[in-house]
Amino acid sequence: xxxxxxxxxxxxxxxxxxxxxxxxxxxxxxxxxxxxxxxxxxxxxxxxxxxxxxxxxxxxxxxxxxxxxxxxxxxxxxxxxxxxxxxxxxxxxxxxxxxxxxxxxxxxxxx
Amino acid sequence: xxxxxxxxxxxxxxxxxxxxxxxxxxxxxxxxxxxxxxxxxxxxxxxxxxxxxxxxxxxxxxxxxxxxxxxxxxxxxxxxxxxxxxxxxxxxxxxxxxxxxxxxxxxxxxxx
Numbered sequence: 001x002x003x004x005x006x007x008x009x010x011x012x013x014x015x016x017x018x019x020x021x022x023x024x025x026x027x028x029x030x031x032x033x034x035x036x037x038x039x040x041x042x043x044x045x046x047x048x049x050x051x052x053x054x055x056x057x058x059x060x061x062x063x064x065x066x067x068x069x070x071x072x073x074x075x076x077x078x079x080x081x082x083x084x085x086x087x088x089x090x091x092x093x094x095x096x097x098x099x100x101x102x103x104x105x106x107x108x109x110x111x
Numbered sequence: 112x113x114x115x116x117x118x119x120x121x122x123x124x125x126x127x128x129x130x131x132x133x134x135x136x137x138x139x140x141x142x143x144x145x146x147x148x149x150x151x152x153x154x155x156x157x158x159x160x161x162x163x164x165x166x167x168x169x170x171x172x173x174x175x176x177x178x179x180x181x182x183x184x185x186x187x188x189x190x191x192x193x194x195x196x197x198x199x200x201x202x203x204x205x206x207x208x209x210x211x212x213x214x215x216x217x218x219x220x221x222x223x
Contacts, residue, residue: 049211
């Protein structure tokens with residue numbers, strides 16, 4: 001079946017540096033992806049999404065890149081802050097309501 | 112948390128007892144979902160609802176039932192709780208099946 005995987009379970013960065021979290025998906029027909037942030041003890045929080053008619057989408061300090069050729073997407077966080085420390089998930093949204101989540105990457109921000 | 116509340120937030124129960132978790136939304140969204148989150152498995156869909164009294168199964172529905180008698184409430188019931196159902200349960204909502212899902216704060220359930 002379809003799957004979504006993250007490349008690194010943990011990413012440690014220095015405060016102020018840029019962070020890049022990667023995600024790979026298996027279904028070449030996938031059309032819509034969502035990034036979530038989950039802080040300890042809380043529910044997943046929507047960060048940004050992207051549909052397959054776009055290669056790049058920017059939000060506040062975040063950018064998502066989508067490479068459909070290699071079935072890969074990444075989340076870039078600019079000027080990483082301590083408040084960015086969390087687990088980040090990418091999710092494949094197949095328009096059935098049944099999101100397919102990756103395992104998550106834990107982002108640790110060192111002061 | 113996008114106008115979503117879950118109750119209780121924490122519950123400890125014993126094997127074999129029935130448990131009901133409640134999700135309440137104030138957004139008037141048509142779609143509601145129940146997920147469980149476990150280490151090594153990520154988030155997995157249990158059941159979802161596409162309207163009042165309309166529900167369908169997700170990936171891991173065995174041992175769970177749901178009901179939706181009002182737009183704003185979606186109940187998840189474990190008829191006879193087992194230790195394998197110890198998990199964190201999240202409710203999510205979306206306006207339509209193609210829209211982004213927004214998650215509630217979660218319920219931590221421990222079955223002894």
